[in-house]
Structure formats: structure tokens, C-alpha cells
Amino acid sequence: MAMLLVVVCAPLTSCLSAPSTVCVPTLTVDPDNPRPGRIVTVSTTDACPLPAGAELTVRIQPVGETIPLAQARVTPDPDGSFAVSITVPPTIRPGQAVASISNYWDIATCPEGASCASAAVEFTVAP
Incomplete structure (x- = not known):
């Protein structure tokens, strides 16, 4: 008794997609x-x-530090834009600091396998 085996192959789309x-x-x-x-x-x-x-939660902290010294909450416009006032902590030392959205990836979608950067900007605290 003879058997006929048909194999159907499909390209690996996960490897070929952008x-x-x-x-x-x-x-x-x-x-x-x-x-x-x-x-x-x-x-x-x-x-x-x-x-x-x-x-969104916007935080200010010294560069390299993990504990924020100030934070503010803001509800963005439908397009995601916002502006929020926040006090630079009186106890922060002069030098490099960072303002960031600490919960951005809790709300936005980061595609599986993507490298998703944090939403942050460095600035200088004057003496």
C-alpha cells in the first residue's frame, strides 16, 4: 500500500515582516x-x-538616581500632548536631572519584542 504525503510550507512571516x-x-x-x-x-x-x-505621572529626579524627588499627574489631550507644571525640588543638587513619564508603558502599547525607550528628557539644574 502506497501513501502520498503532501507537505505545505508557508514562509515564516515573523522573520520577514518589518x-x-x-x-x-x-x-x-x-x-x-x-x-x-x-x-x-x-x-x-x-x-x-x-x-x-x-x-500620566511626570517625575523629576537627579540623573542616575532611582527615587523621584518630585512628581505631578496630568491627563493628556486626545492626541497625547500635554503640559504640566512641576516644582524642581528645593533639595535637588545642581547638575544633571531628568524629567520622565514614569508610567508611560503601563498605558501605551509596546509591541512584543520591540525595544521601547522611556519617555524622558535630561536638563541641567543651575546652582
Whole structure:
């Protein structure tokens, strides 16, 4: 008795497809050289759409530190843009600091297997 075996092969689409684009908002701090205790505005220059009702947490901390010294919450516009005022901590030392959205990837979608950068910007705290 003879058997006929037919094998159907399909290309591996996961290897052939283009990588997904990842949208990470670009942030600015104004003024970009504040003194400790001053109020700055952290805002988006290139925004990314987010689900309705999303609330972002913006933090300020010294570069290389893991504990934020100040934070503010903001609800972005439907296109993901926002501007929020936050006080540079009076206890922060002069030098490099970072403003970041600490919960961005809890709200936005990072495609599986993608390298998703954090939404952050460095600025200098004046003496």
C-alpha cells in the first residue's frame, strides 16, 4: 500500500515582516536651566495618542538616581500632548536631572519584542 504525503510550507512571516514602529513622546523642560525650588513646565513636542482617560505621572529626579524627588499627574489631550507644571525640588543638587513619564508603558502599547525607550528628557539644574 502506497501513501502520498503532501507537505505545505508557508514562509515564516515573523522573520520577514518589518519591525513595528514604536511611538515615544518627546519631552521638553522650560526653562531648561532652572534653580532648585523653581517651577518648570514639562511638555510634549512630539506626542503619541493614548487611550481616553489616561493619566500620566511626570517625575523629576537627579540623573542616575532611582527615587523621584518630585512628581505631578496630568491627563493628556486626545492626541497625547500635554503640559504640566512641576516644582524642581528645593533639595535637588545642581547638575544633571531628568524629567520622565514614569508610567508611560503601563498605558501605551509596546509591541512584543520591540525595544521601547522611556519617555524622558535630561536638563541641567543651575546652582
